[in-house]
Amino acid sequence: MRKERVASFKKRLLEKQHQLLEEVGRSALYGKDQEDDSIKDLGDQANTAYTREFFFELGNGDRRLLRDVVLALQKIEDGSFGTCERCSEPIAEKRLDALPFARYCINCQRVVEEEERMATG
């Protein structure tokens, strides 16, 4: 992949990372920071635990996405960006345009998703 292409993907990934960090950071704050008055006002420990659980669930998808974005940025650094993690073939640039943090080519993505479905039942 051309350097300029990688640079533009990197820029988009950094923006996405920034956006996700803010979102995840916000939900983590609500989940963990018991100094927050609104949380304290909810009352006893049980309520606080419930609130923490609630925000953890809420942020789960973002957390996963954030992990993929960070992974993609690492791959840009080590030069493996744009390569499928499963079959080591290049990922179509059209796919990367839509999902710059994609870890697999379209074929492997299907297989991986199928495997995850099987694993979680």
Ligand SMILES: [Zn+2]
């Ligand atoms: Zn693949």
